[in-house]
Amino acid sequence: MARQNTVFKEAYNRYAVALRTDTALPSEPEIAAQLGVSRSTARAILTRLSEEGIIRWNKRQKTVLRQPTDRDLFPSEETDSLHDIIERSFMQRILADDAAPGMQINELELAREIGTGTTSVREFLIRFSRFGLIEKRPNSHWTLKGFTREFALELADVREMFELHSAAEFGRLSRDNQAWIDLAAMRDEHLAMLGDINERFKDFSVLDERFHLLIHRASKNRFIADFYDAIAIIFHYHYQWNKTAARERNERAIHEHLDYIAALDSGDQAAIEKACRVHLRSARQTLLQSLPQIAESA
Amino acid sequence: MARQNTVFKEAYNRYAVALRTDTALPSEPEIAAQLGVSRSTARAILTRLSEEGIIRWNKRQKTVLRQPTDRDLFPSEETDSLHDIIERSFMQRILADDAAPGMQINELELAREIGTGTTSVREFLIRFSRFGLIEKRPNSHWTLKGFTREFALELADVREMFELHSAAEFGRLSRDNQAWIDLAAMRDEHLAMLGDINERFKDFSVLDERFHLLIHRASKNRFIADFYDAIAIIFHYHYQWNKTAARERNERAIHEHLDYIAALDSGDQAAIEKACRVHLRSARQTLLQSLPQIAESA
DNA sequence: ATTTTGTTTTTTATCTACAATAAACATTTT
DNA sequence: AAAATGTTTATTGTAGATAAAAAACAAAAT
Numbered sequence: 001m002a003r004q005n006t007v008f009k010e011a012y013n014r015y016a017v018a019l020r021t022d023t024a025l026p027s028e029p030e031i032a033a034q035l036g037v038s039r040s041t042a043r044a045i046l047t048r049l050s051e052e053g054i055i056r057w058n059k060r061q062k063t064v065l066r067q068p069t070d071r072d073l074f075p076s077e078e079t080d081s082l083h084d085i086i087e088r089s090f091m092q093r094i095l096a097d098d099a100a101p102g103m104q105i106n107e108l109e110l111a112r113e114i115g116t117g118t119t120s121v122r123e124f125l126i127r128f129s130r131f132g133l134i135e136k137r138p139n140s141h142w143t144l145k146g147f148t149r150e151f152a153l154e155l156a157d158v159r160e161m162f163e164l165h166s167a168a169e170f171g172r173l174s175r176d177n178q179a180w181i182d183l184a185a186m187r188d189e190h191l192a193m194l195g196d197i198n199e200r201f202k203d204f205s206v207l208d209e210r211f212h213l214l215i216h217r218a219s220k221n222r223f224i225a226d227f228y229d230a231i232a233i234i235f236h237y238h239y240q241w242n243k244t245a246a247r248e249r250n251e252r253a254i255h256e257h258l259d260y261i262a263a264l265d266s267g268d269q270a271a272i273e274k275a276c277r278v279h280l281r282s283a284r285q286t287l288l289q290s291l292p293q294i295a296e297s298a
Numbered sequence: 299m300a301r302q303n304t305v306f307k308e309a310y311n312r313y314a315v316a317l318r319t320d321t322a323l324p325s326e327p328e329i330a331a332q333l334g335v336s337r338s339t340a341r342a343i344l345t346r347l348s349e350e351g352i353i354r355w356n357k358r359q360k361t362v363l364r365q366p367t368d369r370d371l372f373p374s375e376e377t378d379s380l381h382d383i384i385e386r387s388f389m390q391r392i393l394a395d396d397a398a399p400g401m402q403i404n405e406l407e408l409a410r411e412i413g414t415g416t417t418s419v420r421e422f423l424i425r426f427s428r429f430g431l432i433e434k435r436p437n438s439h440w441t442l443k444g445f446t447r448e449f450a451l452e453l454a455d456v457r458e459m460f461e462l463h464s465a466a467e468f469g470r471l472s473r474d475n476q477a478w479i480d481l482a483a484m485r486d487e488h489l490a491m492l493g494d495i496n497e498r499f500k501d502f503s504v505l506d507e508r509f510h511l512l513i514h515r516a517s518k519n520r521f522i523a524d525f526y527d528a529i530a531i532i533f534h535y536h537y538q539w540n541k542t543a544a545r546e547r548n549e550r551a552i553h554e555h556l557d558y559i560a561a562l563d564s565g566d567q568a569a570i571e572k573a574c575r576v577h578l579r580s581a582r583q584t585l586l587q588s589l590p591q592i593a594e595s596a
Numbered sequence: 597a598t599t600t601t602g603t604t605t606t607t608t609a610t611c612t613a614c615a616a617t618a619a620a621c622a623t624t625t626t
Numbered sequence: 627a628a629a630a631t632g633t634t635t636a637t638t639g640t641a642g643a644t645a646a647a648a649a650a651c652a653a654a655a656t
Contacts, residue, residue, distance in 0.1 A: 002645040003609050007437060027600055038648040043601090059601065060655080082610075108637065117611045117639085119417060124419055130428045132520045137303060139617060139638065154519040221452040222430045227521070238435045300615040301639050325630055336618040341631090358625080380640075406607065415641040416608085437608065437647060556647065 001112055010079040011035045012045045015055070016068040025055065025062035082116060086124045089114045091237040094133065094144060095292070105134060131230045147238070147292055154176030156284040160232060160277075162224045163215065167260075167276045170218035171267055180265075187261045194254050197247065204250035205239045211257055215264075238290065249286055256282060308377040309333045310343045314352065314366040323353065324358035380414060384422045387412045389535040392431065392442060393590070399444030403432060429528045445536070445590055454582040457529060459574075460522045461513065465558075465574045469565055470518035478563075480512055485559045492552050495545065502548040503537045509555055513562075536588065547584055554580060 015035060025031065025046075032042035050057040054068050091109070093099060111121040125142055128134060132151065136142045136146035145151065172177055189207060193200050209232050216228045256279040313333060323329065323344075330340035348355040352366050369400055388408070391397060409419040426432060428450065434440050443449065471477055487505060491498050507530050514526045554577040561573035 001613065002643075005646055007647065029600075034655080038650080039601095040647060080615090100609090106637075119610060119612090122639090123421065123424055126424050132524070141637075149518075154521060157463070157517075157519055158521045163461060165455070166461060186633090219455075221455055222449075222524070223452060223456045226428065226430070288552070300613075300641065301617080303616055305617065324615075327630075337631095338619080340615060342617090352643090404607075420609090421639090438649090579656060 005080075005081060005257070006079055006081050008041050008044050009083075011037050011041060012048060013073045013079055015045055016049065016072060019049075019054065019064045019068060021064050021067050022166045023064050027060070033216075082120050084125065086114055086116065086120060087128075087233075090124065090128070090274040094146070095237060097292070099144060099146065101142045101144060101148055103146075104173060105142035105144055107142070126133045130226075132235060133234075149288065149291060152284075152287050152291055155231070155234075156280075156287060158227060159283075160280045162219070162227060163212070163280060164276055165221075166216045166219040166224060167264065167272050168269060170192060170215055170264055171269055173218055179214065179218060183261060183264060186211055186214060189257065190254050190257055190261070192250070194258075197251050197254075201247045204246075204253065205235065208253065208257075209235070252282065253279070253286075302376075302380060304336070304377055304379050305335060307372040308379075309335050309339060310346060311371045311377055311437060313343055314347065314370060316368060317347075317352065317362045319362050319365050323362070360373050380418050381422065384412055384414065384418060385426075385531075388422065388426070392444070395590070397442060397444065399442060399446055401442045401444075403440035403442055403458045405440070420505070421468050422576065427533060428524075431532075432457050445468060447586065447589060450582075450585050450589060453529065454578075454585060456525060458578045458582075460517070460525060461510070461578060462571060463519075463573055464517040464522060465516075465562065466515055468562055469567055469570045471516055475486050477512065477516060481559060481562060484509055484512060485556065488552050488555055488559070492549070492556075495549050495552070499545045499548045502544075502551065506551065506555075515566075550580065551577070551584075 015031070026034075026037050028042050028046070031046070032039040035042060035045075046055070046057055046062065048222070049055045049068075052068075052072060054064065055067060056063045056065055086297050093110075105125070107118050107121050111118045114121070123141065124133065127135075129136065129142075132154070133145055133147070134146055170179065186207075190211075193203065193207065213228065213232070216224055256275075259278050260272075260275040263271040265270075301562060313329070324332075326337050326340050326344070329344070330337040333340060333343075336426075344355055344360065345355045346352070350366075352362065352364060352370065354361045354363055373588040391408075403423070405416050405419050405423070410417070410418045423432065423434075427440075430452070431445070432440050433443055433444055452498075468477065484505075488509075491501065491505065501543065511526065512529075514522055554573075558570075558573040559578050
């Protein structure tokens with residue numbers, strides 16, 4: 001098999017669930033644009049919808065005959081892209097207890113366990129290597145460097161440099177910039193979450209990511225943006241893993257964010273830097289406390 | 299063909315030129331370690347040296363019979379690793395005049411022109427993408443973002459953050475650290491080059507890279523180190539390309555380096571920061587001036 | 597004249613195979 | 627017994643093939 005048609009299946013599901021009986025569908029290019037796929041794929045979706053009797057399709061006439069049921073959709077295992085499958089599987093492995101720093105990573109073994117070819121695994125590892133968690137010796141194996149204390153400290157250092165820079169840039173944005181509106185909305189979301197913290201503290205990590213992304217966008221720097229992508233992925237898996245004292249930790253972080261937002265809003269660079277440093281210091285503590293115990297420096 | 303034996307050929311050449319008639323060669327593991335290859339490859343080298351009548355090899359007895367000549371060596375085209383070939387070829391293309399920002403990059407076309415398979419080109423592009431000069435749209439083509447003014451400014455911003463951090467860390471190193479000895483040697487090299495600047499100004503870029511690498515090593519941060527790798531590669535090709543006013547530019551940079559070294563040596567953090575900023579400001583200017591004219595923001 | 601659909605071509609994503617290289621194991625030599 | 631050599635096995639690096647997806651081209655409809 002050369003390639004899975006996951007793009008088609010995933011887009012098919014996405015389109016099918018949004019269909020409403022008796023409505024007319026737009027033109028092929030419009031459907032393609034809505035779904036973010038090519039017209040070829042959009043046509044493949046229409047073809048299948050037609051074959052399944054979900055729509056009647058004749059050139060420009062496209063009418064929804066019936067609501068698709070769950071049985072019309074592709075199962076979720078078939079809609080995940082190979083890259084996502086590999087990423088999830090790999091992250092689970094390196095966060096598992098028996099993944100000790102210094103461990104070798106075997107491409108063929110990994111590919112077999114995930115049930116995929118070696119090329120995809122190789123490409124994933126190359127992409128993933130920029131997160132600093134694995135390293136390759138040429139003509140030889142990859143080595144897991146792991147979530148060690150060194151890793152956390154190095155990550156935190158760079159994060160602080162970048163965030164202080166971005167926060168300062170944010171403070172310099174002209175007042176008619178969309179970012180200020182987004183920031184105000186963000187404050188409201190923080191307040192809302194705080195009002196129902198006992199129920200909603202688990203949603204904080206998503207809000208946290210969006211908040212810092214908003215700040216970082218102000219710097220308009222591709223290297224900072226890339227680094228934040230890396231952080232987001234690492235935190236995404238890491239927080240799924242480590243959930244100790246989440247409520248207290250998140251509540252405190254929300255308060256810090258609110259102070260930080262107020263400082264940004266004031267436009268006072270000294271206040272911004274101060275609030276940013278306060279938050280970054282506790283974020284660093286959180287990160288260090290959440291390290292897996294076995295992953296001490298190799 | 300599955301794989302070129304460039305590791306073997308390159309190591310063979312390296313070992314052959316160092317041979318001296320009538321000397322005895324060490325054990326296989328030792329040879330392998332010297333060359334930085336596996337014993338399998340070391341044995342392949344000994345086998346060929348023996349077949350060519352350059353050595354007599356009988357178990358532990360390995361004697362050099364004659365000095366290898368140029369004709370014994372593999373031609374340089376056969377010793378370059380595929381990765382290096384692709385890198386060189388690709389950098390030449392994106393620095394060429396007709397490489398406009400926004401241009402599409404075609405994997406298959408690139409592979410054919412370089413005379414290699416698509417897999418290697420893909421992997422190269424994935425690795426190269428972290429330098430921020432190209433970008434991929436999933437399921438579609440790569441786009442050349444190019445050496446634009448934005449790129450230079452973003453690069454310079456991050457470089458400044460990192461170098462200020464590293465320089466401060468350097469100033470905090472304990473006095474018995476090897477880095478101080480290296481720094482003193484580095485100052486002497488700068489002075490020597492300055493004494494013969496008209497002849498040697500072209501060697502500055504190598505010294506410049508080594509100098510900044512020394513500074514950055516003090517921060518012991520993998521993200522900073524990786525970023526500096528990227529800078530070094532980009533500058534390597536970029537400076538080969540742009541050579542305007544090299545003598546004056548380099549002479550001034552040497553003076554700045556010497557001031558910077560003196561500041562580091564003093565251990566005074568304020569002086570370090572000042573000297574570092576002075577140098578970084580002119581380095582930024584140099585970078586901006588060296589931009590290709592056509593590569594203005596797309 | 598522009599937009600939509602129909603059809604063909606190009607390009608990417610992924611698998612498989614295999615030589616080069618590294619690594620492991622076994623035997624011999626000192 | 628430790629280190630070297632001899633031999634076998636495992637793993638990586640790369641080419642080539644192919645289905646999926648995108649893109650380009652052509653014809654038809656508003």
